[in-house]
Amino acid sequence: MRRQGVIQRWDDGKGFGFIRPHDGGPDLFVHASACQLRQTQRPAPGVEVSFETERGRDGRAQAAGVLPLHGWPTMDALPAGAVEQRRRNADEARAARPQRASASRSERPQRGGPSLRVAGLSIAALLLVLIVATATHRLPGWIWAWHAATSLLCFALYAADKSAAQAGRWRTPESTLLTFGLIGGWPGAIAAHHLLRHKSVKPSFRAAFHLTVVVQLVALSWLAWKGLRI
Structure with missing residues (x-):
């Protein structure tokens, strides 16, 4: 359920x-990666936002999917000297944390949805099941077209949802994205995770997505074992 609040403090x-929630409770930590921002937009104290709540790696509640109620401030709308000060703060932060700026590629997929190895193994498992099942006539040939069509549709849904997030429009429900992955479109979702960098950080969504992949592969294998005659 989405909540509303106001940004109380921000360190660019x-x-x-x-964020201080309007419905009470403690202030919630929010990272820039949880805010849907364009290049020239910046969060700032006093901005009213809507957000979801999730558990961070430390187990504490934090904000996710943060959207402004009336738009994000842009750099040219900030007070005089604020832009230069923010740039200096960013330079100092990068100098103090060089290891983050030089993070290896092997670490990045862990923050961006399934790693390439896990994604490759999942797709390889799908192809193996489809090849064996259709070669032995235990699954109909149109099952290939089904997976291709649902994957393309799933990728398009992710792309549309990312565009809506950036523009502050109505978002596609996560349940819809997961459902299309569950019925066979998860290869397209994996492509969206890595190519679009969308829905690839939130831990709860990633866990649910991984579960849909496992369930779909198990269900497809069971249908192949039983023999689907359609």
């Missing part, structure tokens, strides 16, 4: 701040 150099 470190890329995080805190």
